[in-house]
Amino acid sequence: MNVGKPKRASTRASTNYNILWNGLNWPEIEQTVNKLQSRIAKAVERGRYNLVKKLQYLLTNSFTAKLLAVRKVTTNKGKRTPGIDGVILVSPSSKYEMATNMTNKDYRPLPLKRTYINKPNGKKRPLGIPTIKDRAMQALHQLGLDPIAETVLDECSFGFRKYRGTKDACEYLFKLLSRKNSPKWILEGDIKGMFDNISHGWIQQNIPINKEILRKFLKSGYIYQNKLFKTKSGVVQGGVISPTIANLTMNGLGNLIREKYWKSPTGLIRLNCNKAKVHIVIYADDFIVTADEKETLEDVKTLIEDFLAQRGLQLSKEKTVVTHIDHGFDFLGWNFRRYNEKLIIKPSKISIKRVKTNIKEIITKHIGHTQDLLITRLNQVITGWCNYHKHNCAKETFSDIDKYIFECLWHWAKRRHPKKSAGWKKERYFTRVKNRDWVFKSETNQLKYAAYFKIKRYAMIRFNSNPYFPENRGYYLKRRLAKALDVLVINGLSCMT
Numbered sequence: 001m002n003v004g005k006p007k008r009a010s011t012r013a014s015t016n017y018n019i020l021w022n023g024l025n026w027p028e029i030e031q032t033v034n035k036l037q038s039r040i041a042k043a044v045e046r047g048r049y050n051l052v053k054k055l056q057y058l059l060t061n062s063f064t065a066k067l068l069a070v071r072k073v074t075t076n077k078g079k080r081t082p083g084i085d086g087v088i089l090v091s092p093s094s095k096y097e098m099a100t101n102m103t104n105k106d107y108r109p110l111p112l113k114r115t116y117i118n119k120p121n122g123k124k125r126p127l128g129i130p131t132i133k134d135r136a137m138q139a140l141h142q143l144g145l146d147p148i149a150e151t152v153l154d155e156c157s158f159g160f161r162k163y164r165g166t167k168d169a170c171e172y173l174f175k176l177l178s179r180k181n182s183p184k185w186i187l188e189g190d191i192k193g194m195f196d197n198i199s200h201g202w203i204q205q206n207i208p209i210n211k212e213i214l215r216k217f218l219k220s221g222y223i224y225q226n227k228l229f230k231t232k233s234g235v236v237q238g239g240v241i242s243p244t245i246a247n248l249t250m251n252g253l254g255n256l257i258r259e260k261y262w263k264s265p266t267g268l269i270r271l272n273c274n275k276a277k278v279h280i281v282i283y284a285d286d287f288i289v290t291a292d293e294k295e296t297l298e299d300v301k302t303l304i305e306d307f308l309a310q311r312g313l314q315l316s317k318e319k320t321v322v323t324h325i326d327h328g329f330d331f332l333g334w335n336f337r338r339y340n341e342k343l344i345i346k347p348s349k350i351s352i353k354r355v356k357t358n359i360k361e362i363i364t365k366h367i368g369h370t371q372d373l374l375i376t377r378l379n380q381v382i383t384g385w386c387n388y389h390k391h392n393c394a395k396e397t398f399s400d401i402d403k404y405i406f407e408c409l410w411h412w413a414k415r416r417h418p419k420k421s422a423g424w425k426k427e428r429y430f431t432r433v434k435n436r437d438w439v440f441k442s443e444t445n446q447l448k449y450a451a452y453f454k455i456k457r458y459a460m461i462r463f464n465s466n467p468y469f470p471e472n473r474g475y476y477l478k479r480r481l482a483k484a485l486d487v488l489v490i491n492g493l494s495c496m497t
Contacts, residue, residue: 014093017100021092026071029064033143034468036062041147041468049208056144056209066099069139073132073240083131084113084223098136109134109216112236114224120350126196128222128236138217138240145209147468149244154254155463159284160243162467163476166332167391169283170345171460173336176279176290177325178343183277183290186329186336187297190319191308194285195242196234198249199312203235207245217241233312246284249311254280256307257289257300288331297322334392345392352397355385356404363408367415371429372442374412378405379448386450391458398450405447409440 036059043051059065073079074089082088089095112128119125130138150162158169176182200218207214217239221230235242261278262269277292278300289304291297301320308314323329328337333351337344358381366374382405386398413425420428426438433439433446440447461479465472 014091014097017093017096018091021096024067029068032064033059033062033068036065037143037147038468038470040144041151041466044148044151052148052208059144060104060140060210063099065140065143066102066136067096069102069136069143070095070099072139073135078129078135078238081129082113083129083134084110085131087132089132098133102133102136102140104210104213107137107213107216109137109220111220111228112222112238114222114229120354126237128238130220130236130239134217134220135240137213141209141213142241142244145207145241145244148208149248149251150466150468153247153251154282156254156280157247157250157282159282159286160247163479164461166283166388167458168461169281169332170334170392171458173281173288173331174343174345175460176281177336177338180341182325182343183279183292184325185291185294185297186323186325187289187291187301188319188321188323188329188331189287189289189301189304190316191285191313192316193234194246194249194313195237197312197314198234198246200233202311203245203249207248243284249313250282250287253282253287253304253307256303260303283332286331288329294322333388347389347392347394347397351385351389352401355381355401359401359405360408363412367412370442371440372445375440375442375445375447379445382448382450386453390453390455393455395451395455398453401450405450406438406440 040055116124262274264273279290281288325338330348335348
């Protein structure tokens with residue numbers, strides 16, 4: 001397939017675009033877009049869907065929204081991953097030019113570049129990479145879709161949502177399972193190939209964005225080994241708008257369960273009427289359902305299968321199992337298990353094994369590099385992993401990780417200097433810092449030990465708060481400030497003992 005490159009602007013125009021892009025007032029642009037998004041969310045809350053369409057049209061045709069969409073796709077992790085046209089946007093002029101030329105009229109997306117990435121179980125996961133222009137168009141329409149999603153999505157849904165994440169799902173599960181009278185049986189659910197199998201017909205009927213643009217996103221096709229393939233179902237894994245579409249596909253499952261198990265004799269849905277103790281927690285294509293009896297979960301499973309079938313989806317037979325809380329289950333990298341009537345949440349064995357493998361590979365690959373570079377790379381992994389797990393019972397695990405890191409580093413030192421004595425190696429690479437000996441430290445850098453990360457309870461997000469409602473901005477500002485303060489504390493860990 002012969003794909004032409006976009007036309008380049010003249011040198012004079014490029015210079016002007018550079019100046020314009022670099023002079024943009026991003027806080028003002030974000031505020032302008034947020035006002036429109038807030039109006040969309042309020043219109044959805046009031047059920048005024050004709051107004052929603054008009055506001056979406058205003059937003060997707062707004063130049064400020066186009067600028068914001070371009071910035072989003074040129075500053076995220078995939079900014080240097082090109083589509084089939086091989087184009088990435090680096091210069092300010094190219095970014096400004098793309099925002100200027102974005103329009104729904106005569107828009108035609110190019111096919112995706114198909115690649116495969118390894119899964120932990122040894123299988124391959126298909127990944128579609130749109131061109132940077134198509135990513136920007138998806139980001140633009142996602143700006144108009146996300147306020148709708150945040151307003152209508154189930155409160156028990158936590159994946160790919162603004163200001164929500166895995167830790168909120170973990171804390172919610174803790175509240176559900178930590179009491180003595182909490183449900184004892186767990187349904188671990190997983191949807192088979194969710195992103196690849198969602199029915200296009202269902203998406204086009206139920207996803208509230210421009211239908212023609214949505215059809216083009218879905219039917220763009222993909223190229224693999226120089227062959228063009230049609231896309232008959234699913235949304236692209238790697239698309240900017242795909243996670244929001246996936247969330248809306250699962251929307252309604254929580255309400256469906258409540259309507260069956262939470263109804264009072266008068267027809268009202270009340271928590272105190274939930275005698276079967278049925279609750280659900282959804283994170284993307286994974287979910288957990290709780291109940292007091294195993295037989296109840298079999299009925300819930302049938303209900304979920306019917307719900308998914310309408311959307312072209314089905315449960316994975318291998319990963320969908322019923323477990324007793326005393327035996328424990330893994331979810332989002334944690335192990336939930338009750339010991340002597342007490343719920344304990346710890347890093348899962350799989351998560352521990354992965355981080356140890358990652359640490360070992362880093363140390364092995366840096367056998368010929370400087371100590372300072374090795375410390376920098378290890379600190380990134382240690383900080384990320386410990387930040388993820390520090391809100392649960394991870395103190396013993398952190399000590400075990402430190403011990404493992406020391407063993408790998410000592411082996412690294414012995415390989416670098418096989419003829420030197422142990423005392424020489426210790427003096428060369430390790431030192432004493434305050435009360436701690438054997439600290440792996442260079443002249444300019446120091447290793448962060450997992451034990452430095454203090455266990456701290458996580459504050460779960462409020463269910464009744466919408467990030468697009470103006471009255472909730474103060475609440476989310478406090479959460480952002482608390483998170484920023486936490487990052488400052490973590491950055492100072494290298495000076496602690």
